[in-house]
Amino acid sequence: MYIDFEKSEGSASRVFHASAGLIDAFTKFDVALSGMVSIDIQSALVLDDVQGGSIRSKLRNVIFDIPDDALRDGEWRKILGHFLIKGKYVLCKWLEDNPKIDSIEQVTQVHDLLFIAAEETHALRLPFYRPIAFDDLLEATKRIDAATRHLLPSDSVKFLSIAGDATLQNEPHLGVDAATDILIERIDRVERTDQFKVKKPDFLGKSQWSIKIDGLSQYADFEDLTWLTRFQAGDEVLVPGDSLLAKLVMDVFYDYNGKEVRREYKIVEVIDIVERPIAHQAQLDLD
Numbered sequence: 001m002y003i004d005f006e007k008s009e010g011s012a013s014r015v016f017h018a019s020a021g022l023i024d025a026f027t028k029f030d031v032a033l034s035g036m037v038s039i040d041i042q043s044a045l046v047l048d049d050v051q052g053g054s055i056r057s058k059l060r061n062v063i064f065d066i067p068d069d070a071l072r073d074g075e076w077r078k079i080l081g082h083f084l085i086k087g088k089y090v091l092c093k094w095l096e097d098n099p100k101i102d103s104i105e106q107v108t109q110v111h112d113l114l115f116i117a118a119e120e121t122h123a124l125r126l127p128f129y130r131p132i133a134f135d136d137l138l139e140a141t142k143r144i145d146a147a148t149r150h151l152l153p154s155d156s157v158k159f160l161s162i163a164g165d166a167t168l169q170n171e172p173h174l175g176v177d178a179a180t181d182i183l184i185e186r187i188d189r190v191e192r193t194d195q196f197k198v199k200k201p202d203f204l205g206k207s208q209w210s211i212k213i214d215g216l217s218q219y220a221d222f223e224d225l226t227w228l229t230r231f232q233a234g235d236e237v238l239v240p241g242d243s244l245l246a247k248l249v250m251d252v253f254y255d256y257n258g259k260e261v262r263r264e265y266k267i268v269e270v271i272d273i274v275e276r277p278i279a280h281q282a283q284l285d286l287d
Helices: 014-034 074-097 105-118 134-148 225-232
Strands: 002-004 042-051 056-062 158-163 163-169 184-200 208-214 218-223 243-255 259-276
Touching: 014 134, 074 105, 074 134, 074 158, 074 163, 074 259, 105 134, 105 225, 184 259, 208 243, 208 259
Parallel strands: 218 259
Antiparallel strands: 002 056, 002 158, 042 056, 158 163, 184 208, 184 243, 208 218, 243 259
């Protein structure tokens, strides 16, 4: 890994933060790559040398704790080691060729390239091989983005290996919500009419209404703009403890593995304000 930086510009610590972040990102990606051949195989990324001037970090993989006697042969260690190097190069080259990642097709591309890398390094012959998860690829991208964000636009990062070289950009590949939005495969919509206790209204906008849904506080977008305008103008009054009798839409987002990613709530119509119950205290007749 090679970081070429502008000397005497920017924070002196930025290069070391970026270097440490990249080492951490590659270490965790190695865990995902190792998991493609066995959940029990462990590897560590070892820092062999650091050279000054421009920062050049020399890294190597150490493979240990191979559980099956049939896999303890040194040849398998070489195969796994080559696959880990090739896998990191494939990821970095994909990031170089895809400055903005915003589609599942792009993620599928690197997923397939790692399969080819497993064939070329013979890792595919290992009896425990399984494809890498899409979210592992996006998580590695997020970590690399977080590391290179420390650098100046004039700085540069290169991944150098026997498998090939690749340049990593300093700008993020993923948008704020892209890592989860890319993996959305379907959205299930549920509509219901019910009473929802208002925990905190949004007096200025429409997206920060906190309401109670099934006993939990949730934020909901307000899409009944007619009622919202009246409320924010003071024509509709809510006091603490009041509820809204309203029509609510809940969208449940699922990824390609059928796992729930998130929920979004929208109030589409307010039917009425339900005032909080008034507590009545019993009075004693002392006469």
